[in-house]
Every structure is written in C-alpha cells, then in structure tokens.
Amino acid sequence: MTTTYYAPRGGHPDQTELLTDRAMFKESYAVLPRGVMRDIVTSKLPFWDETRLWVLARPLSGFAETFSQYIVEVGPGGGSDKPELDPHAEGVLFVVEGGAALTIDGASHELDTGGYAYLPAGATWTLRNHGSDALRFHWIRKAYEPVEGLDLPPAFVTSDSECTPIPMPGTDGRWVTSRFADPDDLRHDMHVNIVTFQPGAVIPFAETHVMEHGLYVLEGKAVYRLNEDWVEVQEGDFMWLRAFCPQACYAGGPGPFRYLLYKDVNRHARLSRQFL
Template sequence: MTTRTYATPPGGLPPQSDLMTASTGKAVFTDAYAVIPRGTMTDIVLIALPYWGNTKVWVISRPMTGFSESFSHYVMEVGAGGGSGQPEVNPEAEAVLFVTKGELWLKIGEDIHRMGPGGYAYLPPGTDWSIENQGDMPAFFHWIRKRYDKVEGIDMPEVFVTNERDHAPHPMPGTEGKWSTTRFVDPLDVRHDMHVTIVTFEPGAVIPFMETHVMEHGLFILQGKGVYRLNQDWVEVEAGDYIWLRAFCPQACYAGGPEPFRYLLYKDVNRHMPLGL
C-alpha cells in the first residue's frame, strides 16, 4: 500500500547564507504555465484575510489576465486556537478544502467534522461553515475556490466531507495501476463544474504523450518528485511545488525518485465555453 505524505509550505525566511537558486531558481511565469517552488512560500509573501484569526495565508493562484482565469488557491496554516467563524465572504463561491497536516474542526450547519491529513470537504455556494484548530499544533489545508457556474434546471451539488483513504484510486487504462487518480465525485455528474482529485504515479511511471486540452489546471505536489513537460520546457518538481497550466498548454511527465509522485489536481469541467460579446 502507498505510504501517503503531504507537503506543506516551509514558512519563515531562508538564512542569508542561502543561494537564491537553491530553493527558488526554478520559479517561472510564462503565458502558458507558471511554476511556484516551495521555497518561495515564505513568510514574506503572506497575506491576511478578513475574519480569520491566527492564520497564515499563501495565495498561489488567483483570477487575473494571463494567469488563472477560474480559480483562487490558498494554502492555509491555522495556529492553535485559530480559524474563522465567517471564512467566505463571496456567496457565489464554491470550495474544496483539503487538509495536509494537523487537525481541524469543520462546522457545517450544526454538524462538526474533525478533519486530519487527507481530509476533503466540498462546500457549495451559500454553505454555512466555519473552521477552527482546537489542538496545540498548527494545521495546514488547501482552500480551492471558484465562482460556481449555475445551469438552469440543474441542481447544485450537495456538501460532503470525506478522506482520501476512503476512496480507492482509479487506474488509468493500460497502465497496470502505475498511473491512477483518486476521485471524490463522479466525473460525469454535471452538477459539478470543477474536479479536485489526487493523481498518483508510481516510480518510473509516465504520461507518455503530450496532453493538450481545454481545462485550466492547478497542481500542488504532495509527495515525491518528477519531471514535467510544460509547453516546450522540461521542469523538475518536488513535494511542495505548485504548477499552473493554461488551457491547451501541452503537458506530460514522468515520476522520479524512490517514492510515489502525487499531486492535488484541480480543473474546470462540464460547462459550455463562454462566448465573447
């Protein structure tokens, strides 16, 4: 069975003796993709959010021209006693929360869910939720947000809370299980306009062709290391790094090192393409 680990940002600041290229030299921002290495996720780039206490926030994607068009992606570190009773200020925002370290108490309506590493929650727009760290150690989670694209006659998805360990990975056809995807919703359920999954490659496994398709992608490397082909470039990535890919950016990869190469993946799905005026 795969031993799962979940990378978290290093925080703090590097010592003055560090070489710039040692931890951040692969950072790049292009028209087709961006790479944000784990070494850039230090305390100097933190922001604060309204109604959040004792919490660090790294923003690694946001809707803007020439970058992510659909998603905002936060990596959150919630200290002891921290959290929020009013976390979301946009009533049109849906979200996925994914816990990577520590424990968090997620309250949805009157129900309380204790979430540890691998914990996953889908929150449709308008959900009444709050979150708190009632423990003694910091807790980390990913907060992936998107404006829900409503379709007349189709209900919004329901809220649910689960854990990665409760979902068997789906092997990609013809790969003998070396490349698999852990899915939390049915990919054909058109109520959902985004998918947030976990992709796993066993050591040496590959995407042996250049994927080129319409979905915008965000990938946060949870475990291991690999080499990703992004447009015309090969980029080495490891646990804690983040990659963003624009729609139609060619992509492929192979896993390196002695452990599985795993990443949290999100993309926009199941909707007509918006047409210009």
C-alpha cells in the same frame, strides 16, 4: 493508507543562500517552487484568527482565470466563524497537516490529515483548529456556474484514505486518480482530485486540452513537461497550466509522485458575445 503530504513552514532564507531558483512565470504556465513560500509573502484574511496563507493562484490577466488556491496555516485555537465572504464561491478543503473542526450548515465534521471537504456555493460553514499543533490545508475556490435545471451539488466530507484510486487504462495501476466527486455528476463544475504515479510511470503523450489546471505536489518528484519545457518538480511545488498548455510527466523519484489537481469541467465555453 498512511501517508504524509508536504506543507510549507515559511521562514526566511539565509543571506548565504544562492538566488538561483526554479521559479518560472510564462505565458502558458507558472512554477512556484516550495522555496518561494516564505514568511515575507504570506497574507491574512478578514475574520480569520491566528491564520496566515500563501496565495498560489488567483484570477489575473495572463494567469489563473477560473480559480484561486491558498495554503492556509491556522495556529492552535484559530480559525473562522465567517470564512467565505463570496456567496457565489464554492470550495474544496484538503488538509495536509493537523486536524480541523468543520461545520457545514450546522453539521459537525472532523478533518484529519488527508481530509477532504466540498463546500457548495452559499453553504454556511466554520472551521477551527482545536489541536495543539498548526493546521495546514489547501483551500481551492471557484465562482460556481449554475445551470437551469441542475441543482447545486451537495456538500460532502471524505478523505484521501477513503477514496479508491481508479487506474488509467493500460497502466497496470502505475497511474491512478482519486476522484472525490463523481465525474458523471454534471452538477459539479470543477474537480479537485489526487493523481498518483508510481516510480517510472509516465503520461505518455502531451495532453493538450481546454481545462485549466492547478497542481500542488503532495509527495515525490518528477520531470514535468510544460508547453515546450521539461521542468523538475518536487513535493511542495505548485504549477499553474493555462488551457491548452501541452503537459506530460515522468515520475522520477524512489517513491510515488502525487499531486492535488484542480480542473474546470462540465460547462459550455464562455463566448465573447451572447446570442440574442
């Protein structure tokens, strides 16, 4: 499968552009349209060379609770030999442009555009851009929730093109999900999938559930139901949905509507009091 994914370039808007935008920050959801991902809001990380990033989500009161998500841009020759400083953090990398030389516990891997890697908590890994063009990838991080009697899930490397999409029942393949981790493997406490809708396909009910979501639109456009609002979104936009935020969508463009989806799964709800 040959496809392209939207990645920000930064820059700065001209003084003649209108201020009005689609950016929203509400109690149950947020929309970060691609136009807000400018040079002025990039960040840097310790021990990363020739690298900047856009922080899309981070644990914050009234915002994301379970995860953080970055779009990382690495220049030629850049990268890190000490990328993750939190020994409890697991991660997923998804490449939207360029290529990465990735090592995980001493094993070497090449991630091209569409490449996907799962990094368990405590893994030793490095990442370098050995190409002549910029590397851009999503990095989703979560504090892993261990369960006594379950091993850590192992690291794995795959790609969008290698993952067979699974159709949702009753949709004739117009709504499919590329599930990179086995949904029956309870060692995983988060899933990062790609959801694809063909033009005109819909989520035909308001999903209302416990999983928190981060959605980055890789391709296409749609009208998305977020709580009580219908919001137009397009490739390059990011949406955060808190637990139990009603959601649905109509895919409205001439081509497929695809997004990278984070959700927390397979664990008991944390309680304010622990039983003694």
